[in-house]
Amino acid sequence: MPRRTVPILVDTNIIVECHRTACWNALTGGYRIETVETCHTETQTGFQRRRPEQQITADALSRLANVAAVTDVERAAAAVRDPHIAVLDPGERDLWAHALTRTDAWVLCGPDKASLRLGVRLGLRDRLVSLEELLNDVGHRPRIPLRDNYSVRWLAECLIELVLLEGGKKP
Numbered sequence: 771m772p773r774r775t776v777p778i779l780v781d782t783n784i785i786v787e788c789h790r791t792a793c794w795n796a797l798t799g800g801y802r803i804e805t806v807e808t809c810h811t812e813t814q815t816g817f818q819r820r821r822p823e824q825q826i827t828a829d830a831l832s833r834l835a836n837v838a839a840v841t842d843v844e845r846a847a848a849a850v851r852d853p854h855i856a857v858l859d860p861g862e863r864d865l866w867a868h869a870l871t872r873t874d875a876w877v878l879c880g881p882d883k884a885s886l887r888l889g890v891r892l893g894l895r896d897r898l899v900s901l902e903e904l905l906n907d908v909g910h911r912p913r914i915p916l917r918d919n920y921s922v923r924w925l926a927e928c929l930i931e932l933v934l935l936e937g938g939k940k941p
Contacts, residue, residue, distance in 0.1 A: 774877060774899070774907065777802045779869055781880035782812040782861045787920055789826050791912040793905055800908030801917070803835040804876075809823055810837045840864040843913040844871045852891055858884050879904060881919040883928060890932045900925040 778801045785805065788794040797803060813826045831837070848855050855863055859938035862885040869878055870892075877899045878889065889898045899919040905912065917926050 775874040777804045779865055779876055779878045780805050781865050782809045783881055784879050786814050791914040793910055793912045796908055796910035805835050806838050806840050806864040806868050809861040812861045838868050840868050887932045890936055
């Protein structure tokens with residue numbers, strides 16, 4: 771698959787996993803990475819309990835990824851589009867609120883099942899991508915293996931399960 775040229779929207783889980791596996795530079799070097807302020811803030815939660823290689827400084831994150839502010843109007847518009855957005859964690863909720871107000875093409879990378887289910891419900895399954903796929907596309911193999919829920923296989927299995935659960939429901 772050719773490398774994606776659209777913005778990659780990432781949640782807190784992706785940022786933390788990239789730092790854990792030392793692949794953040796490969797990801798940000800190969801793609802235009804974007805996130806939202808809530809995810810940016812979440813990366814700083816528990817900062818003092820992480821090993822040095824997992825500490826994500828706010829400055830480094832701001833330099834390597836575009837961090838968007840999300841307004842209450844965007845959150846409300848997303849909630850009107852699908853009220854189930856309320857069950858998401860704040861970072862995923864704001865990432866989806868931001869994504870749903872964009873007029874350009876984008877893909878979303880995040881392993882949260884509730885977030886993925888929202889994507890399936892909204893008919894945006896083709897915009898969901900795994901971290902492993904993105905890293906493979908830029909030719910990067912992490913020396914520290916990715917956790918299973920960041921793999922191409924896990925995402926494919928999860929999406930099949932979610933499509934079956936949703937049973938073709940229209941948003």
